[in-house]
Structures are given as C-alpha cells and as structure tokens.
Amino acid sequence: MTRVRSESGAINILNVIIMLVLLIALGFAFELSAALDQQNAQTNDCSAARDATMASQNLLVAKNSDDPGLAIATAAVKSLRANGFNGEVEVWFYEAPSSAIPQSKRAWAWGIQTKSSLKGYFATYSLGDFNIPIGSHVTAHAVPYTAGKAWRPADSGNGKYSFKAGSDTPEYEEYTSTKELPQEVIDEMKTAVNQATNNK
Numbered sequence: 001m002t003r004v005r006s007e008s009g010a011i012n013i014l015n016v017i018i019m020l021v022l023l024i025a026l027g028f029a030f031e032l033s034a035a036l037d038q039q040n041a042q043t044n045d046c047s048a049a050r051d052a053t054m055a056s057q058n059l060l061v062a063k064n065s066d067d068p069g070l071a072i073a074t075a076a077v078k079s080l081r082a083n084g085f086n087g088e089v090e091v092w093f094y095e096a097p098s099s100a101i102p103q104s105k106r107a108w109a110w111g112i113q114t115k116s117s118l119k120g121y122f123a124t125y126s127l128g129d130f131n132i133p134i135g136s137h138v139t140a141h142a143v144p145y146t147a148g149k150a151w152r153p154a155d156s157g158n159g160k161y162s163f164k165a166g167s168d169t170p171e172y173e174e175y176t177s178t179k180e181l182p183q184e185v186i187d188e189m190k191t192a193v194n195q196a197t198n199n200k
Contacts, residue, residue, distance in 0.1 A: 035132045042136040045085045050138040052079035063144045069093035069157025087116030089163040092185045093157035105145045109188035113137040122148040139184045141192035
C-alpha cells in the first residue's frame with residue numbers, strides 16, 4: 001500500500017506541473033495575440049504617417065522650408081500622435097545633392113520607424129522582468145520640381161530625428177552620407193534619383 005500512495009502522490013505532483021505548464025503556455029499565447037494586435041495597429045499608424053508626409057500640403061511646406069527634413073519628421077509625428085501612438089519614433093531623411101539630378105528638381109527619401117513594448121506578465125513570471133518589443137517601419141520618396149531652377153536651402157536637414165515616447169520635439173543627428181541611412185531608405189533614395197533623372 002505504501003508503494004501505491006507514493007505513486008499516487010507522484011502523479012498528483014505531475015498533474016500540477018502539467019497544469020502550470022499549460023497555464024503558462026496559454027498566457028504566452030494570449031500575450032502573443034495582444035502583441036500581434038499592437039503590431040498591426042502600429043503598422044496602420046505608420047502607413048497613415050507615411051500618407052501624411054506625402055500629402056500635397058505637407059510636401060509643399062517641406063519644399064519651401066529651410067529645413068525640409070524637420071518638416072517631414074514633424075508631419076510624421078503629428079500624424080502618429082493624432083492616431084494615439086505615444087511610443088518612440090525615428091525619422092530618417094535625405095535629400096540628393098543638386099549635382100545628382102536636373103536643376104529643376106529635388107529628390108528626397110525618408111523612413112519612419114516606431115517603437116513600443118508590451119508588458120509580458122506571463123513571460124515575466126517565467127523569465128523575470130520582460131517586455132515584448134514591438135516595432136514597425138515604412139519608407140517613402142518624393143521628387144519636387146519647379147519650372148526653373150529649384151530653390152534649395154543651405155542645409156536640407158539630412159539625418160535622423162529621434163522622438164522620445166510621448167514627445168513632439170526631436171533630437172537631431174546629422175548624416176553626411178547615404179551610407180549612414182537604413183538600407184530601405186537608401187533604396188528609396190535611388191528610386192527618387194532615377195525618377196528625377198529619367199523624367200527630365
């Protein structure tokens with residue numbers, strides 16, 4: 001009889017362990033679903049921000065601005081904040097040099113990156129303090145033109161604009177070469193330059 005009790009106790013402990021594993025697995029699945037929902041929402045917000053930066057009124061402001069990079073970054077963040085995204089935002093901007101395109105045109109490329117996180121309560125229970133990182137990004141380009149020689153500011157604001165969570169004021173890091181840009185923005189820059197030079 002002692003042996004039967006021992007086996008029964010072992011089975012009960014095993015059942016408890018299995019239940020705990022199942023609960024943790026269900027918790028992970030729930031948090032993964034919540035993270036995917038947040039990811040999808042963030043992707044939609046990024047797409048809306050890209051559309052906002054490409055809206056004619058915002059492109060016109062950037063075209064006539066002494067700092068088109070800041071104008072594009074501001075339009076992107078304004079859209080994101082209006083849609084309820086309060087996480088971190090990074091905007092990369094680059095304007096092609098005048099020597100690369102016809103004098104009547106300008107060529108811009110930019111990228112928008114959003115960053116946030118979701119508190120992983122079940123992951124924290126299993127692994128310690130844990131946040132699920134969530135991010136999304138989009139890119140775009142534009143080729144503003146004029147009938148004569150295009151006006152250009154002394155400094156286009158090439159570089160990265162970093163906005164902290166909840167902030168509308170960026171920290172600026174100047175870039176002097178496309179090599180410092182993310183590859184997706186470099187690809188957009190190549191597309192913009194090709195568009196400007198092939199449609200003279």
